[in-house]
Structures are given as C-alpha cells and as structure tokens.
Amino acid sequence: MIEAKNIYLSYDENKYIIKKGNFSIKEKEFIFIGGTSGSGKSTLLKSFYGEIPLKHGNLSIAGQDVLGINGKSLRRLRKDIGIIFQDYKLIKEWTIEENIMIPLKINGYSHDISKEQAIKLLSHVKLSHRQGYYPNELSGGEQQRVAVARALAHNPKIIIADEPTGNLDDYSADVVWNLLKGANEQLGITVVVVTHRVPKNFGIRFRQLSIEDGIIYEVS
Amino acid sequence: MKFLKNTFAFVIPLTAMLISFIIYIFATNILDNYKVTIASDYSIVIITNTPLIKEDLTSLADIRVEKIITLEKDNIITNIKSNLSKSSIDLLKRKLPHFYKIKLEVFPTTSELDTIKNTLYLNKNIKKVEIFSKNHNSVYLLLLLLSQISFILFTIITIFAIIIISKQIRIWFYEHHEKITILKLHGASILYSSSTILKYAIFSSLISFLIVSGLFVYLVDNINVLLPDDLEDIVKISLTLENSLIKVFLLSFGISILTILGVLLKYKMKYD
Secondary structure (H helix, E strand, O other): OEEEEEEEEOOEOOEOOEEEEEEEEOOOOEEEEEEOOOOOHHHHHHHHOOOOOOOEEEEEEOOEEOOOOOHHHHHHHHHOEEEEOOOOOOOOOOOHHHHHHHHHHHOOOOHHHHHHHHHHHHHHOOOHHHOOOOHHHOOHHHHHHHHHHHHHOOOOOEEEEEOOOOOOOHHHHHHHHHHHHHHHHOOOOEEEEEOOOOOOOOOOOOEEEEEEOOEEEEOO | OHHHHHHHHHHHHHHHHHHHHHHHHHHHHHHHHHHHHHHHHEEEEEEEOOOOOHHHOOEEOOEEEEEEEEEOHHHHHHHHHHHOOHHHHHHHHHHOOEEEEEEEOOOOOHHHHHHHHHHHHOOOOEEEEEEEEOOOHHHHHHHHHHHHHHHHHHHHHHHHHHHHHHHHHHHHHHHOHHHHHHHHHOOOOHHHHOHHHHHHHHHHHHHHHHHHHHHHHHHHHOHHHOOOHHHHOOOOOOOOHHHHHHHHHHHHHHHHHHHHHHHHHHHHHHHO
16 A cells, blocks of 8 residues: 655755655554654654655555655645644634545535535534534544544545644543544554554554654664 | 735735736827827828838838828829820820828827838839828827827736735645645645635726726716817727726736646645
8 A cells, every 4th residue: 555665855965854765554453653853753744644745765545656746746645635733724714524524525526415525524523513614613533523523424445643642631542542543443544654652552553754864764 | 804905905906907008009090090080181102113022111110001002003194185186195004103092000299201212212113202191299299198108007007916915825824834735744735725815806906807897887887087179179088898898807807817837836836
C-alpha cells in the first residue's frame, strides 16, 4: 500500500529531516510512527498526501508515485486518503454534518447521498445528538470524532492520522482509538498513525516505526 | 452583517464603473445620432481625368472612406443633348472627365474637410475637388469631446474599480484561506475550494447589474432628467434597451470573473 525507497525529505536543501528512508506498509496494516518531538514524524506523514514534496527517492501511495506529484494526480491521491489532524481542521462556519460531507462531495456524490452518509457516520461516532451543531459548540474529543467520521466518509484506501489524540483526555482518546481500530479491522482500511505515545493494550495487531536523526527504524 | 459589508466593498466600485459605462453609452449614442442627422450636410465631389481606382482611396484625413459613388455622365449629357448631334454626343461622352462622390464613415470637421481637399489634390489624376458643407463644427466637436471625456472617465474608473475589486477578492481569499486549505487537503481543486468566493463575486455582480440596470431604464424613460428640453431639439437618444443591458451585464460579470481569475491564479501560484 505504501512503499518508500531511499526517500529524502526537507524544507530546505541544506538539512534533510528524513534521510534514506526505506519502509513498506502492506494493505490492511495498522502502523504507528513514533519518535521524539521534531524527529520528522509529521513531515513524513505530510509527504504521504503531497503537502511536503519529496526531494529524492521513490514513494508510492496506493499505487501512485508521489515524487513530483501535482495538479490532477495530487487531487486523485488525496481522494484515496482520509486524513485526521491533531487540531481537527474542521470548517468552523459549516455544521458538523457538512464537514463530514466534504470528501463525499469532492468525490462527486450528490448532496442528498452525502448528507445521508454523514448522518450515518455521525451515528457511528456516537454524535447523532449533535447534528446541526457547529464545531465550536463541541468539545475537543467530539470534534476529533467528527474528524474521524470525515476521514471515513468516502471509504478511503488509507487513513493517516497526525497525533489524533494529542489534544484529548484519556476517555476521548480511547473513543478515537476504538474508531480507528474499527476502521482497520471491520473495513480493512490501512491506518497510519503518527504518535509519540502508543496506547497500551491496544488489542489488535500493529507494527511500529520510529524516526531518529532522520533515519526510519522498524521497532516491532 | 459581515457578508453585507464585504459585498458592499465589491459592489460600490463595480457599480461606479457600470454607471460610468452607461454615461459613455449615452454620450456615444448622442454623438452617433447627431452624426446621422448631419450626415447629408456635406458632399465631396471629385473630377478625374481617367477612371478612379476606388480601392486606392481607402481613407482621407484618417477617416475611412465608406463608399465612392460614380456619378453617371448621362445625366449631364441629357441636359444639353437637345442641341447636339449624335456624333457630338458620342465625342462628348468620350471627352468628358469622370465624376465621383465620396462618402466618409464619419462626419468630417471643417479642418478635416480642408485636409481632405489638399490630400485629394496631391493625386495628379484629380482635376477638381468640390466640397459643399454646412458648418456643424462647434456642436459636433463638443459632442465628440463629451464622448471622449466619458470614455476616458470610464477607462480610469474601470482601472480603479479593478484595483479595489481585486483587493477585496484578496481579502476574501485571506479570510477563507483555512477553509480552502482543508478542502484542498481532501482533494478539491482550487476552483471548487474557492467556490464561496466565486458565489460572493457573482452575487455582488448581480446586485451591481440590477442597480445600474434600474438607473439605466429610468434614464431612458425620463431622458429630460439628463437633457434640458432645449437640447432635446438638437440631440437625440435612441437606445436599444436590450442591447445596452446585455453590454452592462457582460461588463459587470466579465470584469468580476476576470479579476477573480487573476487573483485566483496568483493565489494558486503562491500556495499550490
């Protein structure tokens, strides 16, 4: 599903954040990417959806080559991915179901079908009672559940999550982990999560990568 | 409230530009009608030794020649042929020079008529140039001045309007930057991501068009608001409402869409 061969990532030519990165992620795997703050975890994740351009090497996401990707190819790649951010990135002036409808509408679904699917997902993340609310009216944990629902909406091949529980209390974090486990186990979606704190007793098979001094290691 | 405030910042310059455009339409129409009224009040007749090659004479004093009419010699001969034999008439037909009447696309001023006369005399083939005209110079030149000033005014206001509109669009892009970024991260195109801004621009253009159309229809129906009664005898306004409104509509939406595309392109180059 994700193949990286000798990848180099940097914000400027002088200092590489990721050096000679090699790893492979198979379909339906659950992957944690760990490392200290500033080690390049988020940078690596951003390269998966073309936010940070690849400097050298080969990176293939869901069969699409990321090196030099732009325009239509980049949009096609992003349509295959569901993204969850630490700061949720919900559109404040839209209701939560409108936020969930975003990937569906971008993928060409009609308004009615998108709305129907959004309401189903709200129920899936246990937020039916919040229908019609705006993101600012929800707690952080609830907002992140909306973000998970949005990431699942268009049935993506991969979900990538950047510190999805970083701003959440333990209860909300558990809810988010359970939703991600469900997406992986029940829907067969490949899940890649960047976190500096892998949850204990996770309950499903996962693999862990770590980044140190720009080098990517296989932990377990 | 914020939406209205944002829209007004777009509507006001666009409306000012459209109003300057309808002033230009009125001025041009008055001038065109006046030209039609005085069009038959001049005549340029030339006499040549040999037939004139009409294609060689395309413009005079920078005015395009609309047509050159050949004046038939038969009319001249008819008036005198009663006293002449057939052979004399044939000889006369051969010996008579060629007569032409020149029609110009635009009514010439007195100084232009002088230039035309001098230009025509430079052609060795032309024996004689006769110009007959009434003097409409002062009114015509005033209307011409009015038309040109209104065009210059329209051009200047358009430039300023585009600057203000593009600044407003940039503000909209700044306000919606986060939303655009989120939509793009989910695979949306820049055009889809900025659809809210496009809606603002279309809504603002529609408001401007409606305001100016209302004003335009009112002025066409109540022309005395624009022209004093005495002036109405000299100049006329005859506008096709539909055509003029189509022009206002195209200008309103054309300027908005072109400006938004320009800002969009700049935004895309910066953030894509």
